[in-house]
Amino acid sequence: MITIDNLSFQYQDDKDMALNGISLEIAEGDFLGIIGESGAGKSTLGYSINGIIPHHYKGDYYGKVTVAGLDTFEEEPSSLALFVGSVFQDIDSQMVATVVEDEIIFGLENFGVAKDEIEDRIESALKEIGIHHLRHREISSLSGGQKQKVAIAAIVALQPKILLLDEPTGELDPKSSRQIFQMLKRLNEEHKMTIVIIEQKIMLLCEYARKLAVMKHGELLCYGSVPDVVKQSDKLEEAGINIPRVSTLCRMLKEKGLTQEEMCIHVDETETMIRRDILSGSWKVPKDKSLTAKISLAEEEKKAIAGELTAREPKISEPIVQFENVSFGYSSDPVVKDVSFTIQKGEFIALIGENGAGKSTLSKLFNGLHKPAKGTVHVNQMNTKEVKSSTMAKSVGFLFQNPDRQICQNTIADEIAFGLRCVIDDKAEIENRTNRTIEFFGFDREAAPFSQSRGERQRIALASLIAVEPKLLILDEPTTGLDYRECMEMMEQINLLNQKGVTVVMICHDMEVVLDFARRVIVLSEGQVILDGPTREVFRNKEALRQASILPPQITELSQRLGEAFCNVDTAEEMLALLMAGKEMAR
Amino acid sequence: MKGFFDYIPNDTSLHRLNPITKILLSFLICIACFVSGNPFFLLGIVGLNLLLGAYAGAFSRAVRLLKGLLKISILLFIIQILIIQSGDVLISLPFHLAVTANGLMTAIKLVLRLVGATIPLALMLSITRMNDLSNALVTKAHVPYKYAFTLTTAIRFIPVFTEEMAGIMEAQVSRGVEFDTRNIFKKMKLILPLCVPLLISSVKKADASAISTELRGFHLRTAKSCYKSYPFCAGDAAAFFFGILLIAGAVTLNLL
Numbered sequence: 001m002i003t004i005d006n007l008s009f010q011y012q013d014d015k016d017m018a019l020n021g022i023s024l025e026i027a028e029g030d031f032l033g034i035i036g037e038s039g040a041g042k043s044t045l046g047y048s049i050n051g052i053i054p055h056h057y058k059g060d061y062y063g064k065v066t067v068a069g070l071d072t073f074e075e076e077p078s079s080l081a082l083f084v085g086s087v088f089q090d091i092d093s094q095m096v097a098t099v100v101e102d103e104i105i106f107g108l109e110n111f112g113v114a115k116d117e118i119e120d121r122i123e124s125a126l127k128e129i130g131i132h133h134l135r136h137r138e139i140s141s142l143s144g145g146q147k148q149k150v151a152i153a154a155i156v157a158l159q160p161k162i163l164l165l166d167e168p169t170g171e172l173d174p175k176s177s178r179q180i181f182q183m184l185k186r187l188n189e190e191h192k193m194t195i196v197i198i199e200q201k202i203m204l205l206c207e208y209a210r211k212l213a214v215m216k217h218g219e220l221l222c223y224g225s226v227p228d229v230v231k232q233s234d235k236l237e238e239a240g241i242n243i244p245r246v247s248t249l250c251r252m253l254k255e256k257g258l259t260q261e262e263m264c265i266h267v268d269e270t271e272t273m274i275r276r277d278i279l280s281g282s283w284k285v286p287k288d289k290s291l292t293a294k295i296s297l298a299e300e301e302k303k304a305i306a307g308e309l310t311a312r313e314p315k316i317s318e319p320i321v322q323f324e325n326v327s328f329g330y331s332s333d334p335v336v337k338d339v340s341f342t343i344q345k346g347e348f349i350a351l352i353g354e355n356g357a358g359k360s361t362l363s364k365l366f367n368g369l370h371k372p373a374k375g376t377v378h379v380n381q382m383n384t385k386e387v388k389s390s391t392m393a394k395s396v397g398f399l400f401q402n403p404d405r406q407i408c409q410n411t412i413a414d415e416i417a418f419g420l421r422c423v424i425d426d427k428a429e430i431e432n433r434t435n436r437t438i439e440f441f442g443f444d445r446e447a448a449p450f451s452q453s454r455g456e457r458q459r460i461a462l463a464s465l466i467a468v469e470p471k472l473l474i475l476d477e478p479t480t481g482l483d484y485r486e487c488m489e490m491m492e493q494i495n496l497l498n499q500k501g502v503t504v505v506m507i508c509h510d511m512e513v514v515l516d517f518a519r520r521v522i523v524l525s526e527g528q529v530i531l532d533g534p535t536r537e538v539f540r541n542k543e544a545l546r547q548a549s550i551l552p553p554q555i556t557e558l559s560q561r562l563g564e565a566f567c568n569v570d571t572a573e574e575m576l577a578l579l580m581a582g583k584e585m586a587r
Numbered sequence: 588m589k590g591f592f593d594y595i596p597n598d599t600s601l602h603r604l605n606p607i608t609k610i611l612l613s614f615l616i617c618i619a620c621f622v623s624g625n626p627f628f629l630l631g632i633v634g635l636n637l638l639l640g641a642y643a644g645a646f647s648r649a650v651r652l653l654k655g656l657l658k659i660s661i662l663l664f665i666i667q668i669l670i671i672q673s674g675d676v677l678i679s680l681p682f683h684l685a686v687t688a689n690g691l692m693t694a695i696k697l698v699l700r701l702v703g704a705t706i707p708l709a710l711m712l713s714i715t716r717m718n719d720l721s722n723a724l725v726t727k728a729h730v731p732y733k734y735a736f737t738l739t740t741a742i743r744f745i746p747v748f749t750e751e752m753a754g755i756m757e758a759q760v761s762r763g764v765e766f767d768t769r770n771i772f773k774k775m776k777l778i779l780p781l782c783v784p785l786l787i788s789s790v791k792k793a794d795a796s797a798i799s800t801e802l803r804g805f806h807l808r809t810a811k812s813c814y815k816s817y818p819f820c821a822g823d824a825a826a827f828f829f830g831i832l833l834i835a836g837a838v839t840l841n842l843l
Contacts, residue, residue: 102718408780
């Protein structure tokens with residue numbers, strides 16, 4: 001269906017090759033996921049399939065791409081569009097209409113679909129995507145997930161043979177992302193539509209795609225069926241991709257000779273594997289659960305650091321944030337309803353809940369961007385109602401999901417100094433702190449922030465907040481849109497700050513990140529706190545998680561299925577240790 | 588958050604008017620405002636605007652527009668009063684200034700004209716689907732599709748950019764930029780560096796929008812592509828004559 005033959009491409013005015021000798025064959029009816037770090041050339045590859053390259057973006061082009069028998073170099077993108085439908089990440093700029101129905105009609109009109117056929121096409125596309133009830137709704141009243149479905153329906157109505165999607169779930173929460181993938185699977189299976197999706201979420205790709213292509217520095221690192229690719233974990237690591245945690249577990253078990261299973265991707269098959277290969281044989285529940293710490297040296301080190309940390313935490317707790325019966329809403333309908341909690345100095349808190357649960361709204365109450373309609377918010381002994389947000393910035397740092405709203409200077413040094421100038425007057429001190437921060441993050445001080453990658457821009461935005469030395473740091477989805485490596489760099493930096501005593505409150509959709517870093521979790525549902533407790537306890541509360549539409553981390557899910565004996569296990573290392581200890585017991 | 592031009596769905600006879608008639612009617616009301624020199628007539632037109640809004644189920648939008656115009660109206664009102672110093676002195680002010688009868692009259696008329704002339708277009712845009720507008724402009728008014736699409740896209744992007752700007756403001760306030768100050772001059776100075784992020788995101792959005800419409804066959808479109816038809820009917824004629832009547836009324840009142 002798609003043949004890419006030794007394709008290389010270099011954007012005009014760019015000194016590096018964006019694509020380097022890519023050869024790829026995509027068969028009819030395939031479901032291919034393309035994954036890789038940001039800047040690996042994924043989008044460029046996508047653009048060369050739908051003809052945007054070389055027709056919209058110019059540059060040096062070598063090789064050949066054929067789509068449904070057409071050479072993309074010869075054909076205009078709009079004629080290719082009859083075969084390849086494209087959906088992108090930026091939802092709002094894809095929309096052309098006021099009402100859903102008109103959005104679908106737009107493409108049909110353009111491609112000259114016969115007028116008596118249009119009504120049928122609209123109906124079937126909407127039914128296909130499961131948004132028939134939205135037909136007459138205004139687009140501005142829809143949620144992000146619904147809008148993205150409309151965008152896909154508008155393309156499906158054109159009945160292309162191939163559907164190309166460039167990070168369509170980039171701005172969506174886990175629940176809507178999953179819905180999008182379920183829909184793609186249906187289109188693929190029932191209508192034999194070829195699906196090519198560029199995506200960062202490896203778990204979803206493993207679950208729904210049939211093939212994976214891994215890219216790095218414009219080259220194709222590996223390509224094959226999902227299990228075959230995931231098996232090459234060293235290559236994935238090289239490409240900066242985290243494999244699913246159960247896959248890591250499976251690899252560890254195989255290394256220790258506990259199983260012969262080559263690769264597990266889903267929780268289901270891992271459970272089957274463990275029951276079949278380990279639990280059904282000579283295995284007993286170990287009496288001493290602390291055995292778990294003794295297995296690997298790395299694990300011991302981790303524990304030692306953790307122990308030291310707990311020791312360092314002040315014995316007498318000191319509240320830094322107090323919410324007392326806080327309600328807030330944009331109209332008469334409250335979005336945050338009667339919320340109360342206290343946060344102590346030095347805590348690392350994750351705020352979780354599905355989109356629309358009120359997380360972002362709640363976070364803006366921390367620094368007075370929103371003033372409570374009812375109740376009071378005290379942060380660092382200041383009542384947010386009485387103090388201006390810009391004054392609070394001295395002690396409360398706020399990192400937004402989109403770093404581009406924060407960055408406004410021409411060099412990194414200026415950017416960091418700009419934030420400092422807003423809160424302190426001493427010139428020497430500004431200079432001093434700027435230099436210190438640049439050194440800490442390892443930035444090139446004269447580099448232009450806007451030309452950096454997304455992950456780097458996020459770090460620059462963080463750096464300019466850190467320079468102010470806030471006592472409390474609010475992070476609104478700090479890792480969204482970042483690849484795995486960038487995400488880890490970001491989180492390590494935040495963790496380091498937390499160890500230095502900065503209190504961290506983080507909104508996060510990635511439960512693995514929450515498990516690894518947060519020590520306390522607050523679960524929001526429909527504007528109310530439905531659960532508040534230590535991270536691992538929260539992940540065991542099935543009822544609350546279901547209410548908030550949150551899936552627990554893979555290993556937690558697995559250990560719950562395996563039964564009571566596994567009740568403390570949340571990481572692959574712990575699972576391995578427990579399984580090995582059980583083997584030992586039986587002997 | 589809803590923008591000023593977001594579509595308000597309903598099925599009134601105002602909604603059903605041809606998009607071109609709606610635009611024409613709002614222009615006719617606008618002309619009537621500028622022709623008329625009678626403050627009572629102008630006041631009547633402001634009332635008419637609110638009435639039209641209420642009829643279309645968009646009364647709260649009309650009131651919001653009115654509130655939005657309040658600040659600039661007050662500013663213009665004061666400037667006008669201070670500039671025009673001829674005529675009978677009503678109230679003496681310091682620095683040899685005074686509120687005069689002429690000044691007061693002109694200021695009142697100016698403000699009423701401003702309000703009466705701006706609300707109709709905004710109102711009509713918020714009860715018209717953008718696709719209907721561009722299609723009607725292409726099929727009836729023979730505007731090239733490219734221009735019609737540019738116009739409607741510009742209108743569609745207003746709320747997107749408003750939201751972006753609000754987000755930028757919040758991000759900047761959170762890092763200590765004093766936008767939450769009451770001092771308007773200080774605020775103006777602070778707003779400049781913000782144009783950079785707004786500009787960059789606008790360019791990105793425009794590019795993304797261009798790519799996605801291109802891939803949906805934008806260049807293949809012709810005037811015949813349009814699926815719906817937009818005939819003129821009795822209601823349109825009535826609306827048109829109503830607009831003409833308003834202008835005639837304004838002229839007559841001036842001559843009396």
